[in-house]
Amino acid sequence: MSNHHFSFKTSLALLLLLPAMAWGAANKIKSVRIWPSPDNTRVVFDLDDSPEYTYFTLSKPERLVIDIxxxxxxYDFSGLGKDSSHLKKIRYSTAKNKQSIRLVLELDKKIKPQIFALPPTAPYGNRLVVDLRDNDTDTSPAEPKQVISHHAQESTNRPIVVAIDAGHGGEDPGSIGHAGTYEKNITLAIAKALARLVDQEKGMKSILVRSGDYYVGFGRRTDIARKGGADLFISIHADAFTTPQPSGGSVWVLSMKRANTELGRWLEKKERYSELLGGAAEVIQDSDSERYLTQALLDMSMDHSMTTSYGLSDRVISEMKKVTHMHKKAPQAASLAVLTSPDIPSILVETGFISNPKEEKNLNWATHRERLAKAIFNAVKSHFQHTPPDGTLWAALKKDTRTHKVSRGESLSVLAERYNISVQTLKVANNMNSDIVRIGQVLTIPSS
Structure with a gap:
């Protein structure tokens, strides 16, 4: 009887303690991160625990009010929001009760926010995410429509457009190296170096899918490329694996089936993880919608795109192995959302394993990144010299070109003088790194 009575009193005491224990474990804002992009600002509140929240908007002036x-x-919000074109200020206001807080986000215009919580995923803990996007920004998937040339209305002699996508960004750091290097920073540096090389080449133009530290959803990445009239889409990444031993670069193309290698399956898994980590708003928004074109049109267009992508991948591998070890000597295939643009040839380049300490160090070395960018550029340039897109300056120049079979006693300088062009022009037209020619070699002779 006494034991039963003791048990009852102990249970009662524990029940009385629960509110106090819960009060002691109240949530708290640990930090705030703001990721501004050209058409969206993401505000992330890092919290001790999973948030229970409600929100509403107010007008004149425009505000978003969040109760947690x-x-x-x-938390000191002073100075936050100054880099954003959407967010003017974050402040506290009178809360509903003593156990909660009220946050007010002062906005520059009427914006429809998206708010959602994210569970802990390294390197972050619990988060409350607020996406502020322009109401006039179209984020919905395109309706199924016929694939047509996105340059149909342009005049001839246009530049070749290369869309360069720096993987990850913003809330999605990508893989993290042993020394703490974020993949998103490496990919942006290489993408910018590649863009500079493209823009320096006459008859070529680059589009940077992201130019800063912010996240772009997979569908949005290809939309940016398509709206810019891209002839090619290159996604830059730095690989990772569960162990530090693997090293080297690789080039990936789209597979309509699942990947048949362990590394490919890891890459598919990492891509899905990245979308949830950095683009949960897009996942929520597009969960029940049809993203792609009708299957017949998709198959017709994808066949050409995938053939072109595979040929280019071979060239990229040939160039990259001159400057780095290659993990795979042939193009690899995986089911990757970022490569599913049916009308634009697309490849994904893994520039090395950030999970390998030696390669992490190399990827942090600017000279190595420049060499990688130059290798990718050389492959792209060679590809388009052989198969320039219709309507481009390079296509027009190729129509005016002739060929010459080298005979005994002929040199580049002799041929340059004969055809009234410079030696350098002759070398560029034939993708040559030296002045040496061999008997029987067929050279392209561009118009003078």
Whole structure:
């Protein structure tokens, strides 16, 4: 009887303690991160625990008000929002009760926000994410429509457009090296170096899918490329694996089936993880919608795109192995959302394993990144010299070109003088790195 009575009193005491224990574990804002992009600002509140929240908007002036339950403490918001074109200020306001806080986000215009919580995923803990996107920005998937040339209305002699996609960004750091290197920073540096090389080449133009540290959803990446009239889409990444031993670069093309290698399956898994980590708003928005074109049109267009992508991948591998070890000597295939643009040839380049300490060090070395960018550029240039897109300056120049079979006693300088062009022009037209020619070699002679 006494034991039963003791058990009852102990249970009662524990029940009385629960509110106090819960009060002691109240949530708290640990930090705030703001990721501004050209058409979107993401505000991330890092919290001790999963948030219970409600929100509403107010007009004149435009505000977003968020109530977070069972949360205490004061975080200094001064200075936040100055880099965003959408967010003017974050401040506290009078809360609904003593156990909660009220946040007010002062906005520059009427914006329809998307708010969602994210669970802990390295390197972050619990988060409350607020996406502020222009109401006039079209984020919905395109309706199925016929694939047509995105240059149909342009005049001839246009530049060849290369869309360069730096993987990850913003809330999605990508893989993290042993020394703490974020993949998103490496990919952006290589993408910018590649863009500079493309823009320096007459008759070529680059589009940077992201130019800063912010996340772009997979569908949005290909939309940016398509709206810019891209002839090619290159996604730059730095690989990772569960162990530090693997090293070297690789080039990936789209597979309509699942990947048949362990590394490919890892890459597919990492891509899905990245979309949830950095683009949960897009996942929520597009969960029940049809993203792609009708299957017949998709198959027709994808066949050409995939053939072109595979040929280019071979060239990229040939150039990259001159400057780095290659993990795979042939193009690899995986089911990757970022490569599913049916009308644009697309490849994904893994520039090395950031999970390998030696390669992480190399990827942090600017000279190595420049060499990687130059290798990719050389492959792209060679590809388009042989098969320039219709309507481009390079296509027009190729129509005016002739060929010459080298005979005994002929040199580049002799041929340059004969055809009234410079030696350098002759070398560029034939993708040559030296002045040496061999008997029987067929050279392209561009118009003078």
């Amino acid at each position: 339950a069972d949360t205490h403490g004061k």
